[in-house]
Amino acid sequence: MTQQDTARTGADGTFAPRPGAAPYAAMVRAQASMETRLLLRNGEQLLIAVVIPVIALVGGVVAAGRLGIDLDGADPVDALTPGVLALAVMSTAFTSLAIATGFERRYGLLKRLGASPLPRSGLLLGKVGGLLVVQAVQVVVVGAVALALGWSPDPLGLLLAVPCALLGTAAFAGLGLTLAGTLRAEATLAVANLVYLLLLAGGAVVLPRSSYGAASEVLALLPSAALGDALRAALLDGTLAVLPLVVLAVWAALGASLASRFFRWE
Amino acid sequence: MPAPPAVQVSDLVMRYGATTAVDGLSLEVARGSITAVLGPNGAGKTTTLETCEGYRRPQGGTVRVLGLDPVRDRRALLPRVGVMLQGGGAWSGVRAVEMLRHVAALHAHPLPLDLLVERLGLAECGRTPYRRLSGGQQQRLGLAMAVVGRPELLFVDEPTAGMDPAVRRTTWDLLRELQHDGVTTVLTTHYMEEAERLADLVHLVDHGRVVASGSPLALTRGRGDATIRLVVTEPFPAGAPQSLAAALGAATEVLPVDEYSLVVTGPADASTLSVVSAWCEDFGVVPESLTMGRMTLEDVFLAETGRTLAPGEGGHAA
Numbered sequence: 037m038t039q040q041d042t043a044r045t046g047a048d049g050t051f052a053p054r055p056g057a058a059p060y061a062a063m064v065r066a067q068a069s070m071e072t073r074l075l076l077r078n079g080e081q082l083l084i085a086v087v088i089p090v091i092a093l094v095g096g097v098v099a100a101g102r103l104g105i106d107l108d109g110a111d112p113v114d115a116l117t118p119g120v121l122a123l124a125v126m127s128t129a130f131t132s133l134a135i136a137t138g139f140e141r142r143y144g145l146l147k148r149l150g151a152s153p154l155p156r157s158g159l160l161l162g163k164v165g166g167l168l169v170v171q172a173v174q175v176v177v178v179g180a181v182a183l184a185l186g187w188s189p190d191p192l193g194l195l196l197a198v199p200c201a202l203l204g205t206a207a208f209a210g211l212g213l214t215l216a217g218t219l220r221a222e223a224t225l226a227v228a229n230l231v232y233l234l235l236l237a238g239g240a241v242v243l244p245r246s247s248y249g250a251a252s253e254v255l256a257l258l259p260s261a262a263l264g265d266a267l268r269a270a271l272l273d274g275t276l277a278v279l280p281l282v283v284l285a286v287w288a289a290l291g292a293s294l295a296s297r298f299f300r301w302e
Numbered sequence: 303m304p305a306p307p308a309v310q311v312s313d314l315v316m317r318y319g320a321t322t323a324v325d326g327l328s329l330e331v332a333r334g335s336i337t338a339v340l341g342p343n344g345a346g347k348t349t350t351l352e353t354c355e356g357y358r359r360p361q362g363g364t365v366r367v368l369g370l371d372p373v374r375d376r377r378a379l380l381p382r383v384g385v386m387l388q389g390g391g392a393w394s395g396v397r398a399v400e401m402l403r404h405v406a407a408l409h410a411h412p413l414p415l416d417l418l419v420e421r422l423g424l425a426e427c428g429r430t431p432y433r434r435l436s437g438g439q440q441q442r443l444g445l446a447m448a449v450v451g452r453p454e455l456l457f458v459d460e461p462t463a464g465m466d467p468a469v470r471r472t473t474w475d476l477l478r479e480l481q482h483d484g485v486t487t488v489l490t491t492h493y494m495e496e497a498e499r500l501a502d503l504v505h506l507v508d509h510g511r512v513v514a515s516g517s518p519l520a521l522t523r524g525r526g527d528a529t530i531r532l533v534v535t536e537p538f539p540a541g542a543p544q545s546l547a548a549a550l551g552a553a554t555e556v557l558p559v560d561e562y563s564l565v566v567t568g569p570a571d572a573s574t575l576s577v578v579s580a581w582c583e584d585f586g587v588v589p590e591s592l593t594m595g596r597m598t599l600e601d602v603f604l605a606e607t608g609r610t611l612a613p614g615e616g617g618h619a620a
């Protein structure tokens with residue numbers, strides 16, 4: 037019976053096996069473009085990525101002007117924009133990445149890609165690519181709003197800010213992946229959002245550490261404060277702040293080793 | 303030297319904590335065949351398949367796929383093997399065809415997407431996000447994702463679960479066509495009809511072991527040509543199967559299915575049917591139906607394990 041049925045279908049070699057992996061670069065490009073599209077398609081993610089930083093910037097500048105808050109003597113928009121950029125980096129590298137990856141794990145996507153020719157390194161690179169594209173969008177939007185509000189960053193600082201943001205991305209991404217790879221998706225969602233809100237409020241990311249009084253020294257050890265400090269030093273003063281960068285590097289090493297040790301793919 | 307079998311599993315043991323999911327399972331898959339691993343839920347099919355796919359390391363025994371070790375040689379094997387998981391495997395917000403295109407982009411010589419979209423009826427839901435696809439549509443997409451990279455060997459886990467009968471048939475046609483073009487397929491299923499209609503070789507599994515192997519024909523012929531099914535209106539009184547067995551004699555076998563039905567196998571013919579009918583009168587049970595038919599894999603499974611393959615799905619209704 038099987039024989040007859042086979043004959044009837046009259047296959048013609050259309051499906052003849054021809055296995056092979058796509059070139060590595062093509063696979064990474066495909067993965068990055070997919071990650072980017074999915075990140076930008078998701079309304080909540082977009083809210084966290086773009087809307088909240090813009091509100092924080094505009095709100096902060098307006099409030100500082102009204103209330104006469106002193107931000108280390110700097111113009112409010114100059115003082116706040118670096119921290120808002122730090123917030124944007126953190127929201128994507130930590131919160132969005134953790135939530136997206138948590139659900140990828142839950143829906144078996146990571147498992148399925150594990151059976152595809154895409155190696156894990158390629159998957160990771162694809163994710164990083166997606167992160168960087170989204171962050172570029174964030175920087176353009178936040179930067180445009182800031183410029184409209186009269187932001188005048190240090191020109192050299194714009195260059196120096198790039199490695200600071202990348203190091204911050206590495207630090208937060210490792211922590212985000214650790215979260216996503218160990219907790220259930222719902223728990224990841226809750227914890228990633230909670231940590232984001234706590235750091236936004238008390239992590240010296242948007243406001244400089246000097247605004248936190250006695251807690252300032254301890255806060256310096258948080259990745260949020262370190263990224264904020266590094267970007268403020270770059271964009272306000274045109275300098276590389278060594279200590280915050282060391283703090284970020286330690287967090288990045290810690291995050292990477294935790295993620296590589298404890299990340300569970302299923 | 304002849305090519306090694308497509309898949310060779312020897313004495314595989316897999317445990318989850320205290321649960322033994324696979325308990326000394328051995329099977330072979332010939333190149334170019336469609337081989338079905340048929341068994342009820344929880345039999346260990348998925349665990350076996352995922353071990354062949356390299357997701358898990360065998361805790362006992364050995365697994366060889368295309369002559370290679372699926373864990374150690376994973377990189378070399380991945381492009382050659384197409385995988386359909388039992389469920390999931392896509393982003394929740396990804397559109398159906400977008401997902402297929404992505405998997406295609408990871409391969410060097412993917413099939414034309416249009417062809418698969420057309421053959422698997424994905425056009426109607428091509429722009430629908432994965433989470434809003436019906437179960438059957440998700441299955442079809444999963445199969446398309448397994449096939450699109452032009453693998454030599456396909457592992458498909460319950461490929462037609464949740465499909466309506468018409469779509470199931472087009473899926474079978476596609477798998478046959480793949481076979482005709484040289485693709486080896488290993489599929490798991492708990493639909494006896496799927497194994498019977500599609501597979502060259504069937505491994506019946508239960509409790510993590512192979513209980514019988516062979517072509518559908520060889521398996522069903524092995525115990526006689528026909529089966530008599532008796533379904534009664536009230537539950538059988540105690541001792542009914544034994545009483546019927548005594549009435550029929552030693553050559554036949556009486557297998558209780560549930561409290562309302564039983565199956566008689568062996569050299570069953572029209573005279574056996576009349577013996578059963580007379581026995582019903584004598585024993586005081588009223589047949590709801592008494593039929594004679596070709597033996598099925600369901601009957602073989604029942605004979606080997608004393609249990610039905612898919613409770614509530616086939617059973618005495620067949």
Ligand SMILES: Nc1ncnc2c1ncn2[C@@H]1O[C@H](COP(=O)(O)OP(=O)(O)O)[C@@H](O)[C@H]1O
Binds near residue numbers: 321323324342343
């Ligand atoms: N991840 C897991 N953790 C614990 N037990 C599992 C897990 N996966 C499967 N099992 C158990 O192993 C047995 C075999 O499961 P599985 O291989 O999925 O069978 P099948 O695919 O035939 O339904 C079942 O008893 C099941 O409950």
Ligand SMILES: [Mg+2]
Binds near residue numbers: 347388459460
């Ligand atoms: Mg299963």
